[in-house]
Amino acid sequence: MKKAGITIKDLHLSFGPTEVLKGVNLDIKPGEFFAFLGPSGSGKSTLLRSIAGFGPRPKGSILIGGKDVVALDPWKRNVGMVFQSYALWPHMSVRDNVAFGLRERRIPAADIATKVQEGLELVGLAHLADRMPNQLSGGQQQRVALARTVVTEPEVLLLDEPLSNLDASLRVQMRRELLRLQRKLGLTTIFVTHDQEEANTTSDRMAVLDGGVIQQIGTPQELYDTPANLFVANFLGTANILEGKVETEGGQARFRTTTGDTLALPEGKTASGTNIVLRPQNITLQRDPGANALAGQVLHREFLGGQIRYLIKAGGAEIVVDQSHRAGRDWFEPGMAVHLLANTDSAVVL
Amino acid sequence: MSNTHETPVATGLAERMPGWLFPRLSGLHIVALFIALLLTGLLLIPVAQVIFVAFQNPATGALTLQNFVDFFGTSLFRESFWNSFYVSAMSVVVATAIALPLAYITTRFHFSGSILIQSLGFIPLIMPPFVGAVAMQLIFGRNGTVNLLLGERFGINIPFMEGLNGVILVQSIHYFPFILINLSASLRNIDRSMEEAAQNLGSSGMRLFRKIVFPLAMPGYVAGAALVFIKVFDDLGTPLLLNVNNMLAPQAYLRISGVGISDPMGYVISVILVAFSILSLWASFLVMRGKDYATVQKGGGGMAKRDLKPAEKVAAYGVVIFILLVVLSPHIGLALLSFGTIWSFAPLPDAYTLQNYVTMWAGSKTFIVNTVLYAGIAATLDVILGTAIAYIVIRTKIFGRKGLDYLATAALAVPGVVLGIGYLRTFHAIDVPLIGKPLASWWVIIAMALMIRRLPYALRACMAALQQVSLALEEAAESLGATKRRTIQKVVVPLMTGGILAGFVTSFATAAVELSATIMLVSSNNDAPLAYGIYLFMQTPSGRGAGAALGIVAVIVVAIGTIASQIIIERDKKLKASGDVQ
Numbered sequence A: 001m002k003k004a005g006i007t008i009k010d011l012h013l014s015f016g017p018t019e020v021l022k023g024v025n026l027d028i029k030p031g032e033f034f035a036f037l038g039p040s041g042s043g044k045s046t047l048l049r050s051i052a053g054f055g056p057r058p059k060g061s062i063l064i065g066g067k068d069v070v071a072l073d074p075w076k077r078n079v080g081m082v083f084q085s086y087a088l089w090p091h092m093s094v095r096d097n098v099a100f101g102l103r104e105r106r107i108p109a110a111d112i113a114t115k116v117q118e119g120l121e122l123v124g125l126a127h128l129a130d131r132m133p134n135q136l137s138g139g140q141q142q143r144v145a146l147a148r149t150v151v152t153e154p155e156v157l158l159l160d161e162p163l164s165n166l167d168a169s170l171r172v173q174m175r176r177e178l179l180r181l182q183r184k185l186g187l188t189t190i191f192v193t194h195d196q197e198e199a200n201t202t203s204d205r206m207a208v209l210d211g212g213v214i215q216q217i218g219t220p221q222e223l224y225d226t227p228a229n230l231f232v233a234n235f236l237g238t239a240n241i242l243e244g245k246v247e248t249e250g251g252q253a254r255f256r257t258t259t260g261d262t263l264a265l266p267e268g269k270t271a272s273g274t275n276i277v278l279r280p281q282n283i284t285l286q287r288d289p290g291a292n293a294l295a296g297q298v299l300h301r302e303f304l305g306g307q308i309r310y311l312i313k314a315g316g317a318e319i320v321v322d323q324s325h326r327a328g329r330d331w332f333e334p335g336m337a338v339h340l341l342a343n344t345d346s347a348v349v350l
Numbered sequence B: 001m002s003n004t005h006e007t008p009v010a011t012g013l014a015e016r017m018p019g020w021l022f023p024r025l026s027g028l029h030i031v032a033l034f035i036a037l038l039l040t041g042l043l044l045i046p047v048a049q050v051i052f053v054a055f056q057n058p059a060t061g062a063l064t065l066q067n068f069v070d071f072f073g074t075s076l077f078r079e080s081f082w083n084s085f086y087v088s089a090m091s092v093v094v095a096t097a098i099a100l101p102l103a104y105i106t107t108r109f110h111f112s113g114s115i116l117i118q119s120l121g122f123i124p125l126i127m128p129p130f131v132g133a134v135a136m137q138l139i140f141g142r143n144g145t146v147n148l149l150l151g152e153r154f155g156i157n158i159p160f161m162e163g164l165n166g167v168i169l170v171q172s173i174h175y176f177p178f179i180l181i182n183l184s185a186s187l188r189n190i191d192r193s194m195e196e197a198a199q200n201l202g203s204s205g206m207r208l209f210r211k212i213v214f215p216l217a218m219p220g221y222v223a224g225a226a227l228v229f230i231k232v233f234d235d236l237g238t239p240l241l242l243n244v245n246n247m248l249a250p251q252a253y254l255r256i257s258g259v260g261i262s263d264p265m266g267y268v269i270s271v272i273l274v275a276f277s278i279l280s281l282w283a284s285f286l287v288m289r290g291k292d293y294a295t296v297q298k299g300g301g302g303m304a305k306r307d308l309k310p311a312e313k314v315a316a317y318g319v320v321i322f323i324l325l326v327v328l329s330p331h332i333g334l335a336l337l338s339f340g341t342i343w344s345f346a347p348l349p350d351a352y353t354l355q356n357y358v359t360m361w362a363g364s365k366t367f368i369v370n371t372v373l374y375a376g377i378a379a380t381l382d383v384i385l386g387t388a389i390a391y392i393v394i395r396t397k398i399f400g401r402k403g404l405d406y407l408a409t410a411a412l413a414v415p416g417v418v419l420g421i422g423y424l425r426t427f428h429a430i431d432v433p434l435i436g437k438p439l440a441s442w443w444v445i446i447a448m449a450l451m452i453r454r455l456p457y458a459l460r461a462c463m464a465a466l467q468q469v470s471l472a473l474e475e476a477a478e479s480l481g482a483t484k485r486r487t488i489q490k491v492v493v494p495l496m497t498g499g500i501l502a503g504f505v506t507s508f509a510t511a512a513v514e515l516s517a518t519i520m521l522v523s524s525n526n527d528a529p530l531a532y533g534i535y536l537f538m539q540t541p542s543g544r545g546a547g548a549a550l551g552i553v554a555v556i557v558v559a560i561g562t563i564a565s566q567i568i569i570e571r572d573k574k575l576k577a578s579g580d581v582q
């Protein structure tokens, strides 16, 4: 199959007076599995739909395989889209649903039959070809929708929250299947979700959107470890954010919080900014004070099984700390005075 | 950049010109334009023509109010105006008297007869009112069943059917379901908690009803009442069949068919009819708007119902059965008349026979063939136009699309008589090529009138059907390479089939029994449809039996249509129930 890259340049889109996409720039490589992640209303679906050619016509350019498609009607773009609602046509059998796009391309009937068969085999549904959509389970409908799209050999595959209508266990299974299929076909794929676990586990790279603006692009790990701003830091996982400023004293950089506590930053780390981001698992709790440790008080404790999550008042904020749980080890009780030792190697100053 | 994708050379010039000079016309634009022209020619111009002529001096053509002065200066017209108003208002009162107890009993009490009321309450609507009129005379007339029995027992005679009373009785029996349906719906929509909150604050009984229930149910009632008022105000067939001519619609008909199409009085009456139509549609729109008292909350569900005590139950059944007997009397009377030999000065026909049906069949084959033809054409065009307009209004951004919707819906405010007069006036001077007749007396124009009259209903059905089709189903087709046209053809229309079919059946069934526009446009008995046939039969006492038989045919046609469209809609809902989650 053809692999096409997607380049989006300075894309603006408005619904009437409200601007929903405010200058999106994006470069997706051929064959990449790319995710759009962001809170509700951030413009993920709008951006995805504008790649497929739906919705108001945007300003800017969308290049698919080097060709600007902004002015093209949806049916003239070779872009496959899988809808959140699956959008299977209830008046056509599974076979006819899958054959639809091929028939529109005026492919000889014999070829259509084999391609439909292959497509259904790909998703493991060849035995259900003659069923009507309303005789299928949610997961099966999802697979038919996928087969219907991939048999037309699109240059890119767009998926708008394809798993959100499935129950939790099926969702995990389907996302693996999706990834397997994508790898097998090598299709350039964009996946919209607001579930970060889904994005983390499937995508090669992802873009975090907020308010119609891309906040950061990178691999899931890069985004988690080195968020570009507080929004990304907060959106991906739990982040403790302390306000303050960076001071340098004798070549040693330190972060001084607004409450006057200081955290030594690793040697050689040059940082500037007024916030420090600490992940819950990068903080250790101890009873005794120590160098580089913040004094605090336990507010609340939750036993999560493998971990214990504490809420600690320290450094002018309420800090979440995760400690791995081992049988027999003592817990810190609410009300106790504790000291937090932050691993500043993995901290980010923003 | 816009010049990187291929642009066919032919459109190059047009694209460089200003947009307004060469608007990019898609197929849908052309369809929209065609529909606009059609509605303009068949609705806007004829009605505008009628209004214009009403304000025109018949001799000089100058604009004037003289026609209205003349109208109100003539005592017959003043009387007709007052009679139409009186009959409409009284019909609302009597229809309310019938509907209120039924609505109250079904919504407030656990009453096993509720189903009876709900299903039988619709039966009057499946019979054109004028069909029942003659049968009603035989039951409630001076020498009808009821008065003969009353005279025998108590020596009294009640003038149920004398003059205007007859029109009021026939109309209110026919149209009360409009009030019943609307009133029951709004009573059912009142949340129990509304009532309980009032009770909690110390209100009860009649006071509770007056302060809470009544205001909340008011918009639904007013909407139903306005509909009854205007239907009665516009109706031509019933007064004509009961030989009550001193009302507005019959006067308009008689002036145009008797004096001729240049007589201004028919036009003045038309303007008055249209004005009242608009007024009452507007009134019901006003009360409904912003007062959508659908207060049922999650977990709520209608007003509190209570059980009836045994005595109350007997009384309730008594009331319901009495009302149903009255309501069904036109049907019973019509059936008796159609199977009876001679029925005159007797409570029941002398003997029973099938002869009327034989006579009817022999004498009305043309009527039936014509009806199928006219109603078939009208209903087919209605669903085609309805589908196209629905698609254009809901799914495109074509300039002026709302206007198409308004234009098609405006037909609601145009009484049949007015449309008929408008067609006569507008099309009498246009000759149909090859036929050698004016367009106004060509049978096709009857089908066109029926099409315009039924279009608003067909349009609503198509819009509802299209709204059921999720947009994602269309987008899926487009993203798989289907053009707009192919998407409409392969996905949209097939998925709308149920709704379209239901619209077709309703349009067909109701067009088949329409009389007011047709009666103006039928130029020879050979062109007459069924409704006109019934009217002709009923003109002579000897033809009444056959007329009743034809009436039974009409009732059956409408009944089958109504039931069929219900079944289609239900089945369609089930099919759509899945396939597209959301």
Ligand SMILES: Nc1ncnc2c1ncn2[C@@H]1O[C@H](COP(=O)(O)OP(=O)(O)OP(=O)(O)O)[C@@H](O)[C@H]1O
Residues within 6 Å of the ligand: A015, A020, A038, A039, A040, A041, A042, A043, A044, A045, A046, A047, A194
């Ligand atoms: N047809 C429309 N008309 C007007 N505004 C719209 C329309 N569609 C979307 N919007 C607005 O555009 C913004 C972005 O919507 P979009 O559907 O792209 O969000 P999303 O990121 O996909 O959210 P979700 O996760 O809830 O699906 C929202 O503020 C929404 O209200």
Ligand SMILES: [Mg+2]
Residues within 6 Å of the ligand: A044, A045, A046
């Ligand atoms: Mg979305």
